[in-house]
Amino acid sequence: MKLTEVQHNVVMDEPAFGHTIADNTPTFRWSLGVTAPSVVELSQDESFATGVITVPADALGGLARTAAPIAPGKWYWRVQAPGYQVNSPVWRFEQTAGIDQDCTEPEIDVRHAYLSEPRQPVQIRYRDNVAVTDVRLLVDGIEVTEGVTVRATRVDYTPNTDWTPGLNRLRVRATDAAGNSVEAEAFFTYSEPLPKTEWALEGGVQREGGKEFLLGMYGVSIEHMATMAEAGFDFVHAYTWDGAGTNETAIEYLDAAQSHGLQAFIGFNRSRLIAGDDAFIAERVGALMRHPGLFAWYLFDEPDLAHQYVAPPLLQHQYELIKTLDPYHPVIVTCAGDNAVSQYKDTLDVHWTQVYGAPAHVQQRIERHRGMLNPGTPISAILHCYDRQQTGLLKEGGEPDPEKFTPTPRHMRAAAFMAIAHGSSGLEWWWWGHAGKSYYTVAHVPDAWEGLKHVVADIKSLRPVLTADGEVHTWVEEPADGVRVHIWEKQLPGQTVIIAVNESETQGCEVSLRPRTLPPSAPLEVLFEGGIVKLTDGVLQASFEPWGVHVYENRTR
Numbered sequence: 001m002k003l004t005e006v007q008h009n010v011v012m013d014e015p016a017f018g019h020t021i022a023d024n025t026p027t028f029r030w031s032l033g034v035t036a037p038s039v040v041e042l043s044q045d046e047s048f049a050t051g052v053i054t055v056p057a058d059a060l061g062g063l064a065r066t067a068a069p070i071a072p073g074k075w076y077w078r079v080q081a082p083g084y085q086v087n088s089p090v091w092r093f094e095q096t097a098g099i100d101q102d103c104t105e106p107e108i109d110v111r112h113a114y115l116s117e118p119r120q121p122v123q124i125r126y127r128d129n130v131a132v133t134d135v136r137l138l139v140d141g142i143e144v145t146e147g148v149t150v151r152a153t154r155v156d157y158t159p160n161t162d163w164t165p166g167l168n169r170l171r172v173r174a175t176d177a178a179g180n181s182v183e184a185e186a187f188f189t190y191s192e193p194l195p196k197t198e199w200a201l202e203g204g205v206q207r208e209g210g211k212e213f214l215l216g217m218y219g220v221s222i223e224h225m226a227t228m229a230e231a232g233f234d235f236v237h238a239y240t241w242d243g244a245g246t247n248e249t250a251i252e253y254l255d256a257a258q259s260h261g262l263q264a265f266i267g268f269n270r271s272r273l274i275a276g277d278d279a280f281i282a283e284r285v286g287a288l289m290r291h292p293g294l295f296a297w298y299l300f301d302e303p304d305l306a307h308q309y310v311a312p313p314l315l316q317h318q319y320e321l322i323k324t325l326d327p328y329h330p331v332i333v334t335c336a337g338d339n340a341v342s343q344y345k346d347t348l349d350v351h352w353t354q355v356y357g358a359p360a361h362v363q364q365r366i367e368r369h370r371g372m373l374n375p376g377t378p379i380s381a382i383l384h385c386y387d388r389q390q391t392g393l394l395k396e397g398g399e400p401d402p403e404k405f406t407p408t409p410r411h412m413r414a415a416a417f418m419a420i421a422h423g424s425s426g427l428e429w430w431w432w433g434h435a436g437k438s439y440y441t442v443a444h445v446p447d448a449w450e451g452l453k454h455v456v457a458d459i460k461s462l463r464p465v466l467t468a469d470g471e472v473h474t475w476v477e478e479p480a481d482g483v484r485v486h487i488w489e490k491q492l493p494g495q496t497v498i499i500a501v502n503e504s505e506t507q508g509c510e511v512s513l514r515p516r517t518l519p520p521s522a523p524l525e526v527l528f529e530g531g532i533v534k535l536t537d538g539v540l541q542a543s544f545e546p547w548g549v550h551v552y553e554n555r556t557r
Contacts, residue, residue: 008033008086010079015093024069024097025104028055030079031062036311038081040064046076046090060276060314069099104129106174108184112282112324115190118162122188125154128176136173140164163190167286167325169279187282187325191290194328199350199378203467204426205330211467215456216265216295218382219431219441222256228432229260231449232456235295238434242267242301247287254293263295265332270308273300273318281321289326296330297322299347303333304340315347323349334382338365342372351377352428356384358411359418359547360503363486366422380426381419385412385452386433386441394440402445409451414547416455418501420466421474421488427459458528462551465490465497473516479509485544491517494557498524502544511542524552 013029015021028040040055041048057064061081072095079088097103106128113122126132135150136143137157149156155172168188175181198206204213212234220228220236228236236257241250250266257264266288272280288294299319303310310318319331333348335341341351353369355362362381370379384407390400407415416427429452433439442449459466470492477485488499496517502509515522520538525531528551533540542550 008036008081008084010086010088012079012089012091015077015091017091018093020094020096022095022097023103024071024095024099024101025066026070026093026095028064028077029062032079032081032084032086036061036081036084038062038079038084038086040077041080042066042070042075042077044073044075046092048076048078048090060317061311069097069101069103070095071099072096102130102176102178103180104176105180105182106132106176108172108174108182110184110186112187112321113189114325114327115163115168115188116193118190119159120163120190121156121158122170122186123154123156124170124172124186126172126174127153128174128180130176130178132174133177134175138171140169141171163188165191165290167282169282185279187278187286187321189282189286189289189325194290195292196328197296197330199330199380200425201376201378202423202425202472213459213463213466214295214426215459216426216428217432218428219433219439221434222253224432224434224443225256225260225262229262231453232460233262235263235265237265237267237298239267239301241284242270242298244269247284250284250288251291254288254291258291258293263293265296265298266294267298267301268318270300273315274308274310276314276317278318278321281318282325285322285325289329294329296332297326298332300333302336303344303347304335304337312343312347315344319347338368338372341369345373345377348377350380350425352380352382353424354382354430355415355419356382356388356430358503358505359414359501360484362415362418363422363503366419366424370423378425379423380428381424382428382430383412383415383419385429385448386431386439391438391440394437394444400440400444402447405440405445405448407448409448409454410545410547412448412452413455413458414501414503414549416459417499417549417551418486418503420459421486421499421501458551461527462497465492465495468492471517477511477513479511480507483507483509485509485511485513487513489516494555496522496554497527498540498550498552500542500544500550500552502546502548505546508543508545508548511544513540513542514538515540518554522554524554527551527553 011031038057038061042053043051055064055066074094076090076092078090106126109125135155136145137148170186173183200206203211214234216235217228217233218237303315322331330349332350332352334352353366355365387405393400432443433441442452470490473489475487484503486501490497521535523532523534
């Protein structure tokens with residue numbers, strides 16, 4: 001284990017060093033490079049030995065305002081963040097306003113919203129230590145002040161024409177009797193009610209027609225969407241919009257997905273999220289939320305990594321903004337490290353847990369992450385379909401050996417059914433990779449791709465069972481030291497299905513398992529393999545190869 005001490009340098013902004021201001025309740029702005037609980041320390045003593053005033057920052061950090069007026073004179077300020085190694089310079093400024101002078105700007109209570117009616121009224125609230133005397137309102141850059149009702153603590157606006165579908169931006173300027181003014185912007189999205197997708201704790205997503213256990217693939221370009229649709233996948237993704245991809249090209253991607261009977265999950269430019277750019281988020285949501293090809297919002301892929309770190313409070317704020325503007329689509333986050341999951345548990349509707357490895361790892365990580373999330377938060381497993389050993393050879397210009405490709409079809413099958421047996425609500429695979437040269441994937445190896453397609457087809461055939469409400473039992477059989485067979489049994493009216501997965505890569509086994517819901521001599525069809533087996537005194541005798549999977553079904557109707 002390697003521990004690294006990280007020091008954060010504060011970049012001071014305002015009040016600028018050495019400037020003179022006539023404001024006895026000054027606002028302080030800075031950047032820290034990380035969202036952390038922080039405070040401004042303010043003193044007329046450069047050494048901060050006496051008379052220190054502590055001003056807490058807002059929830060996201062980088063902004064603080066004194067609550068009580070400060071006296072005229074020379075002042076010094078610095079930033080502190082308890083629990084972090086922070087290097088803050090000490091800046092000075094001269095404050096010239098009298099302590100009784102009203103220098104406090106009004107405060108505007110910005111509340112973004114989704115609007116479902118074409119001329120739905122909106123309300124902006126504000127307050128001031130004395131009184132607001134003038135309010136100006138612009139909608140998408142056009143002044144509409146004459147058409148609003150201005151009250152002491154709020155302005156009410158009802159448009160004369162329908163709201164523009166998508167994003168509408170309202171800019172408010174409030175001024176008090178002393179001439180102090182402030183501007184703020186509120187985002188309103190408008191659309192008629194849309195079909196809603198909610199991620200269920202088990203069984204996939206909930207839609208108007210019921211639950212759907214859906215399967216997705218990463219790294220799919222438009223030219224390969226037909227291949228994904230033919231293989232049975234339901235949704236796709238490309239990282240273009242986690243970077244500099246535009247809303248216009250995202251619409252083209254969604255158009256193409258829809259034309260192939262697919263949907264897509266779309267991300268956000270990570271650098272804009274790191275910068276806390278709410279307007280960018282609002283623009284993307286407003287531009288895409290009404291598209292029928294949109295499946296979900298991919299808020300952030302691995303926000304816990306140092307090179308693209310987004311602090312949990314900032315990501316939670318961004319999650320809440322998305323949900324406010326678009327109540328119809330789920331929000332996804334996937335963390336790289338285990339310890340990060342509990343820190344980001346309030347930033348998502350579903351956590352996509354990366355389980356790149358053996359079936360035993362699939363089980364262990366799903367259960368570990370489930371204990372770190374808020375109760376009732378669904379998990380969906382991201383399985384891998386690229387060769388983690390030979391990818392480096394491909395990147396170096398070498399020729400990987402398709403005969404040595406891993407994961408093998410047996411591996412992919414065992415991992416997928418292990419995820420289902422441990423409550424994965426849907427499945428995703430990372431990644432197709434656009435059939436390019438960055439990763440050695442199933443796109444390069446026909447036999448592996450055929451194997452994955454068989455897994456997808458078998459899982460799709462089980463959808464009525466996976467999505468139905470029923471009595472579920474799970475347990476683990478240990479027929480020998482180091483051998484564990486994971487059992488998932490679900491009883492429905494007239495039907496029981498059992499999934500059994502041997503987690504061992506090297507050892508086969510013989511297992512005697514006792515189903516929890518079947519009569520003692522019940523017959524079972526062995527799905528996908530053929531044949532009938534029968535319980536003897538309530539016990540099922542089964543043989544498993546390494547990473548073996550059996551699926552059994554009993555029907556009484």
